[in-house]
Amino acid sequence: MKLAINGFGRIGRTILRQILALPADSNIEVALINDIAPLETCAYLFQYDSTFGPYVGTVDVDETGLIVDERSIPMTQSSDLAQVDLTGVDVLLDCTGIARSSDVARRGLQAGAAKVLISGPSPAAEVTIVVGANEDSLGDARIVSNASCTTNALAPLLKQVDQIAGVHSAHMTTIHCYTNSQPMVDAPRGDLARSRAGALSMVPTTSSATHLIDVVLPHLAGRISGAAVRVPTASVSAIDLVATLEQEMGLEDFQAELHRAADTSPVLGWATMPLVSTDLRARPESLVIAGTETRLAGQNQVRVFGWYDNEWGFSARMLDVARLMSRV
Template sequence: MKLAINGFGRIGRTILRQVLALPQGSDVEVVLINDIAPLDTCAYLFKYDSTFGPYAGDVVAESAALNIDGHSFPMTHSADLSSVNLQGVDVLLDCTGIARTSDVARQGLSAGARKVLISGPSPAAEITLVLGANDDALGDAQIVSNASCTTNGLAPLIKVIDTVAGVASAHMTTIHCYTNSQPMVDAPRGDLARSRAGALSMVPTTTSATHLIDEVLPHLAGRISGAAVRVPTASVSAVDLVVTLGREMQASEFDTALRSAVAASPVLGWTDDPLVSSDLRSRSESLVIAGPETRQIGAQQIRVFGWYDNEWGFSARMLDVARLMATR
């Protein structure tokens, strides 16, 4: 599978780290990276990562390529991807965050890529896909959204609970680390609360998962609400979900059924250890359910808490979904 990465930011660089960690002889090959930043800057930010630590190998900026451990990755620096040669590319991973209109989202196809996978919500996508929730609906779509990191954690969890006991209604709060959409010091943003310094306060705000869950699991549309609290940590977020079940269940019965469903999921994990957020850094699951935090109140209300590395886990899903797309 030949991949190209458009946008060498947090997700683009994390995807490349994961590709480089694949076993020798892997079928995944990154044949091009495009980013508007200078090559020296891209090399530096790949080598020295504040979240995941320095890359252990050699990183060198060549004349028109990023050389990592002796492997040369050609780099272009075009704001208009349609001017870049992507012939032979199976899937373009668009990690720019700006592919929200059809003309931008289709630039990769115009340049020669067979398909485009967008690393976030996008109205321009033919389908919003979440592995472990609605991946059977992929079909032969050319432009696909990988949803959001929170939706990737929430949707598979909702699906297994719905399978186990049904979901009458639910409310999710994501406790989310700060991101580039927030300022480091107080500065104007559309959302007044998100105008405040992201590393100094807990900031109540919205989450795109609220409407994306309706797209991904349409039979549950209107039953699930959500909110977010941005917190002063740099990585790893959490889902705190309260569900009114569709039928009555004993606590032990629900716990056993949930553990079994999670074990069968390709993207969910479980821990019975009393972990904190930093323990989950670089975990590849979409969500790791914290067993000690699961609670049941009465016969039909449960609370489930889970951790997710919103960069590493999401990047792992980008590669998984790209593999699916490449086979269609």
């Protein structure tokens, strides 16, 4: 599978780290990276990462692009992707965060890529896919959204809970680390609360996952609400889900069924130790359920808590969906 990465920010760099860690026979080639930042800056930020630590191999540059562990990866610095030659690329991973309109999303196709996978919600996508929830809906779509990190954490969990006991209604709170959408010091933003310094306060705000669940799991549309609290940590977020079940279940039975579902899921994990957020850094699962945190009120209201590395896990799902797209 031949991939290209457009946008070498947090997700683009994390995806490259994961690709480079794959076995030699993984059959994934990074044909090109495009980013408007200077080549030397891209190399520096890839080599020295404040969240995941320094890259363990060698990173260098030449006139054509990056050289990582003696592996040459061409780089371009074009603000118009349509001007870049992507002939032969199976999937373009658009990690710019700006592919929200059809004309922008299609530039990868115009440049020669067979398909485009967008690293976030996008109304320009033909379909939104979350592995573990609705990957069977992929079809032959050429422009696909990988949803959001929180949707990737929530949707597989909701699907399993619904299969175990039926979800009548639910509310999700994501306790989310700060991101680049928040300022380091107080500065104007569209959302007044998000105008405050992200590393100094807990900030109540919204989550795109609330809308995306309706798209990914349409049979639950209108039954799931959600909100976010941005917290002053640099990585790893959490899901706190309270659901009213359609079937009455005892706590032990529910825990056993959920544990069994996590063990057989390709994207869910299970933890029994009393972990804290830093313990989950660089975990590839979409969500690691904290089994001992499960609670039951009465016979049909359940609380489930889980952790997710909103960058590493999401990037792992980008690669999973790209593999699915390249096989269609």
